[in-house]
Amino acid sequence: MSKIGITLLSCLLITSCQNQYSESDSTMGKYQNHEGALQLDDEIEIEPPRTNEPPPPPEFILEKGSKIIKNGYAKFEVHKLDVAKKEVDTILRRYSGYYENEQYNSYGNRVSYSLLIRIPSAKFDTLINTVEQGLGKLISKNITAKDVTEEYVDLNIRLDNNLAYLNQYKEILGKAKSVKEIIEVQEKIRRIEEEIESKKGRIKYLDDKVKYSTLTLEITELITTEISETPRFGRRLINAFNNGVQSFLSFIVGLVNLWPYLILFVLLFLVRKPILNKIRRKNTPPHKG
Numbered sequence: 001m002s003k004i005g006i007t008l009l010s011c012l013l014i015t016s017c018q019n020q021y022s023e024s025d026s027t028m029g030k031y032q033n034h035e036g037a038l039q040l041d042d043e044i045e046i047e048p049p050r051t052n053e054p055p056p057p058p059e060f061i062l063e064k065g066s067k068i069i070k071n072g073y074a075k076f077e078v079h080k081l082d083v084a085k086k087e088v089d090t091i092l093r094r095y096s097g098y099y100e101n102e103q104y105n106s107y108g109n110r111v112s113y114s115l116l117i118r119i120p121s122a123k124f125d126t127l128i129n130t131v132e133q134g135l136g137k138l139i140s141k142n143i144t145a146k147d148v149t150e151e152y153v154d155l156n157i158r159l160d161n162n163l164a165y166l167n168q169y170k171e172i173l174g175k176a177k178s179v180k181e182i183i184e185v186q187e188k189i190r191r192i193e194e195e196i197e198s199k200k201g202r203i204k205y206l207d208d209k210v211k212y213s214t215l216t217l218e219i220t221e222l223i224t225t226e227i228s229e230t231p232r233f234g235r236r237l238i239n240a241f242n243n244g245v246q247s248f249l250s251f252i253v254g255l256v257n258l259w260p261y262l263i264l265f266v267l268l269f270l271v272r273k274p275i276l277n278k279i280r281r282k283n284t285p286p287h288k289g
Contacts, residue, residue: 067147067148068121068147069206073141075138075219076137078221084221091127096123097118098117102116111223115216116216119212119213127215155202173185
C-alpha cells in the first residue's frame with residue numbers, strides 16, 4: 001500500500017474515534033444532568049437573583065403612585081358629645097365607611113370617643129373635609145400617604161416565580177426513585193409553599209389598606225366648661241354638697257389609716273382606771289387605828 005493510502009486510512013480512523021468519543025461524552029452529560037436534578041445538590045435556588053428573573057407579566061406593570069395607603073388622625077373638641085357622635089354616624093353611612101373600633105372614655109372633667117374608621121380611599125379626602133367643616137373645634141390633625149406600588153409589583157413577581165418553582169419541584173418529585181430524594185424534594189416543596197402563603201397574605205393586606213383608608217378620630221366634650229364660664233347658685237350648691245361628701249369620706253379614710261393608734265388609745269383608756277387606782281393606793285398613807 002502506498003504512503004498516501006496509509007495516511008488517508010490513518011486520518012479516517014482518528015476522525016472516527018473522535019466522533020465516537022464526542023457522542024459518548026454528550027450522552028454521559030445528559031445522564032449526569034438528569035441525575036444531578038434528582039440529587040438536589042442545591043444548585044437551583046428557591047429564588048434566584050432578580051437579574052435572572054423574567055420580565056413581569058403585563059398585569060403587574062403598574063405606574064408609580066397607583067397603590068397608595070392613606071392614614072389620618074384628627075382630634076376635635078365638641079359641645080355635645082352625643083350629638084357629635086350621631087353626626088359622625090351619619091357621615092359614615094353617606095360615604096360607605098364603617099367603625100373598625102369604637103371606644104368611649106370618661107375621665108376627670110371630660111368625656112370622649114376614640115373611633116377607628118375605615119373609609120373607601122376614593123372618599124377619604126371628602127370625608128376629612130366634611131368632618132372639619134361641621135363637627136367641632138379642630139385641635140390636631142395629621143394625614144399620611146405611603147406609596148406601596150413597588151412593593152406590590154415585587155411581591156406579585158416573586159409569587160409567580162415561587163409558583164413556577166413549585167410546579168418544577170412537583171415534576172421532580174414524580175421522577176424521584178429513592179426515599180432520600182423524595183424527602184428532600186418534599187422539604188423544598190414545603191418551604192416554597194410557606195413562602196407562597198406569606199406573599200399571598202402580604203398582598204391581601206396591601207390590597208385592603210389601599211382599598212380602604214384609615215382615620216383615627218377623637219371627639220371630646222369638656223363637661224365643666226359651662227360651669228366655669230357661667231356659674232349658677234344651684235350648681236355651686238350641688239358642688240358644695242359634693243365637696244362636703246368627699247371631705248367626709250376623706251376623713252373616714254384618714255381614720256382607717258390611723259387604726260393602730262386608735263386601738264392603742266382605746267387600750268390606754270380601758271386600763272387607765274386600774275393604773276390610777278393602784279397609784280393612788282400606793283401614795284395614800286395607811287390609816288392609824
